[in-house]
Amino acid sequence: MSQLHEIEIGKTRRVIGYVLSILVSLMLLFSGVMKIIGVPEMAENMAKIPNIGEMVTVIGVIELVSLALYWIPKTSNLGFFLLCSYAGGIIVGEIVTGEPPIPGTVVAVLLYVSTFLRKPSLSGLGI
Numbered sequence: 001m002s003q004l005h006e007i008e009i010g011k012t013r014r015v016i017g018y019v020l021s022i023l024v025s026l027m028l029l030f031s032g033v034m035k036i037i038g039v040p041e042m043a044e045n046m047a048k049i050p051n052i053g054e055m056v057t058v059i060g061v062i063e064l065v066s067l068a069l070y071w072i073p074k075t076s077n078l079g080f081f082l083l084c085s086y087a088g089g090i091i092v093g094e095i096v097t098g099e100p101p102i103p104g105t106v107v108a109v110l111l112y113v114s115t116f117l118r119k120p121s122l123s124g125l126g127i
Helices: 003-037 040-047 053-071 073-096 102-118
Strands: none
Touching: 003 040, 003 053, 003 102, 040 053, 053 073, 073 102
């Protein structure tokens, strides 16, 4: 492969990674803000998870802080790992409530794929 072709692939990969990162970030931002402002539907959904209902605002703050860390260049790795843990919590919450873990899985997959496209060294796969 020519060096120019490799540069084009790298640029395309980063652009796709940023687009997907923005998409998943908007999902998490919307979710976090809804928790903090106390949208009734969000509170009802969170109340289905044992011992979590009263912590909705705190969970929203954790979500938004993790998201902010994800977008600050010097703390992006920390933000990524915090959001990975958060996505795992979404999946567990969905399973506990008897819901299919589709939204949590979508968030996790988008987060992983977008970050690995933007920062291939983080994946450990050498891609």
